[in-house]
Amino acid sequence: MVTDGTGAFFAEWDRRGPGAERSVERAGLLAHALETGTTGIPVLTVVGSKGKGTAATYASATLAAAGCRVVTVTSPALRRERERIRVNGTAISDADLTRLGARIREAVRYLPERRSGEGYLSPSGLFTIAGVLHARAVGADAIVLEAGMGGVSDEVRLFPPDVVAMTEVFAEHLGVLGDSPAEIAVDKAGVTAATTSAVVSLPQTPPVTEAIAATVADRTAGRLKPEVIGASDLPEAVLPAAHGRRNAELGRAAAERLLDAAGRRRPSPGRLHRVLSSVRLPGRLSWHRLPGTTILLDSAIDRTGAATALAEARRHWDDIDHVLVCLPDHKDIAGVIDELAGLPVTYVRLPEYRHLRFTHPLPPHWTVMDDGELTRERLASLGERVVGLGTVYFIARLLDLLNADTERLFEV
Structure with a gap:
């Protein structure tokens, strides 16, 4: 950025x-x-x-x-x-x-x-x-x-x-x-x-x-x-x-x-x-598309936010194929883990942000990766219906990856 x-x-x-x-x-x-x-x-x-x-x-x-x-x-x-x-x-x-x-x-x-x-x-x-x-x-x-x-x-x-x-x-x-x-x-x-x-x-x-x-x-x-x-x-x-x-x-x-x-x-x-x-809020329950994949992004940082995003996804979809989540240790990771039970999840770390720690224990079936490994192709490979949750730094990374329009937030 x-x-x-x-x-x-x-x-x-x-x-x-x-x-x-x-x-x-x-x-x-x-x-x-x-x-x-x-x-x-x-x-x-x-x-x-x-x-x-x-x-x-x-x-x-x-x-x-x-x-x-x-x-x-x-x-x-x-x-x-x-x-x-x-x-x-x-x-x-x-x-x-x-x-x-x-x-x-x-x-x-x-x-x-x-x-x-x-x-x-x-x-x-x-x-x-x-x-x-x-x-x-x-x-x-x-x-x-x-x-x-x-x-x-x-x-x-x-x-x-x-x-x-x-x-x-x-x-x-x-x-x-x-x-x-x-x-x-x-x-x-x-x-x-x-x-x-x-x-x-x-x-x-x-x-x-x-x-x-x-x-x-x-x-x-x-x-x-x-x-x-x-x-x-x-x-x-x-x-x-x-x-x-x-x-x-x-x-x-x-x-x-x-x-x-x-x-x-x-x-x-x-x-x-x-x-x-006319207001647009990229990264706040916003919808984005890649060929063959629809992605819902939200800067949810706790159990309530994650539950809200998942409920919004299920209003549109019968099922969720994959969830990307990025939360450093000081966020409500335990609450979000509970909300994501039963879903395929990839946990993304942000190593370039030295002031953030990513050491919280995670469910053993979760995939773990650094954000540098994320590509448009990797996103598209996760399924047709993908949810991205987490810190605003991570959501910004996804918005950039998706080439989302963030220039203007409303029309006068």
Whole structure:
């Protein structure tokens, strides 16, 4: 997925030492040097454990339907790194990415020299800063930021949000963001700023609900209470399948709150429905074809996600010929193994991602391979009906292998 112009975004990541962590503080110095902190552009930030990309896409589509020029920053990329930054759903050009990389590289030269053991500038954080730079360059009316992992611990905190959208928070990144879902929720909700006008959330478990409410109250001196998004009033035809519907509705609701705060009119129902019905989400219950083979891809990382993807496959097929799955150790491998019982499975490792471990015990009948062994011919040989599940890095690998169209996510 590497293209020309991305070297500046990965320079410190590539040179990081064992156990090194990203430095949001160092990213803050860079953002200050680039004068990105006061753009005057309304910001909508999406945080949560899963479904952030869907929420960010539908928020962006809603804003675009209202006539806004919206810059969206998501992570990681689908096929090409320039897809991390989009204008009205369309990836920026290679030339734009090169220009942004040059500005990042030049500004980094003036930062204090990074000493051994100190935190590095993370790629996702640098793309976030670059996205804000691009928004200013193109005269954007709104910015939608998808947090990488956390909230207050993520570089998105450098850009105080006018609206925060919270997808479901669960036990993802335990021991990193917190030791319980409630502690993780505190980190994610901590992105809320004193100037935030609305926090909208999907329904959460009681401990997570309490943690979000307390954090938002603390960050806004008691001024704000999170708003829980209920059932959608949108036609089913304009929403994605399964759990994606809730995240899509969250994105739409958050975008409407941003429009209200900015004093802009919401889109008419007809225009909103037209734009939302054009949304494409590659790698999220998306269908693809090779000669003689149909493939369903989904970035499922736990038992529930795997069950949802298998149910969607069985809505269309009498049987599933093969499943490709790629989950590092910190995902819910045990739950996914249970869901895949009785199915032919190939487990795929990603050796190039040194920060991911693939050592969890697997069923003895599973085939194991590295992603470098995957080819279009290998995929086609697995049968007529194939399901691909796993981390977004793996799904991106399959999208690239299938030459999927990831350039534009919706039409305005």
